[in-house]
Amino acid sequence: MASAKRSAGESLRYRATVAYDGSDFLGFQYQARGRTVQGELEEAIRRVTRQQVRVAAAGRTDAGVHAIGQVISFCVEWSHSVDDLQRALNATLPPDVAIRDCRVVRPDFHPRFDALWRRYRYTVLNAPVRSPLERRYAHHVAEALDVAAMRRASRHLIGTHDFAAFGQPTQGVSTVRQVLQADWVDESPRLVFVITGNAFLRHMVRRLVGTLIEVGRGRRSPEDIAALLERGDRAAAGPLAPAGGLCLMEIGYSD
Structure with a gap:
């Protein structure tokens, strides 16, 4: 995080x-x-700055979805250090939002279009009894899930595919996306789905999770995932998993 002060009247992108x-x-x-x-x-x-700005973001998370690594950018005139800007913003923001890092970037930086990949995680509490303390952050599934089958199914997602069966584009018409990583991590009693891709369709991760849970319940075979990718029929996919289990973890850039 840079700490150098800037000249008054100089507008920079953060x-x-x-x-x-x-x-x-x-x-x-x-x-x-x-x-x-x-x-x-x-x-x-x-x-903080007495300037009206519009922030750009790497992604538009839905209602109830959390983030640890959302990335934004904005332009303001600020004559103090970047550290001071971060401290002032965190002192002003409500308790459920925080700036984890702040830096000056090139004027044409865009958090969405410059992103190389995004990583999400989805948490399932796979236990007979729900946890009231985790109800906002994990999807409770009481029935024991076959994690090995879910992991086998997830392997079909890796690569470049048409994910029309699992979501809708937020802009444009293409539903082709590249998934770099897709796997379940057993943190009993929690099962964590980690997926990394160049971009995601709207509701894509949550519908993937809903479908993979059906595999874990024995209602689908792992090979059904490949068939859904081939057919592109959204009506044949599984249900949308609840928003609270999903968290945007990290976004990768070249710098």
């Missing part, structure tokens, strides 16, 4: 890594009515 508990938000993207992460960030920047 990149920030943001963490938030998505439970009480309608999602990341600003909405005229309702609480959003973008709205809280822009209000904090306005209060």
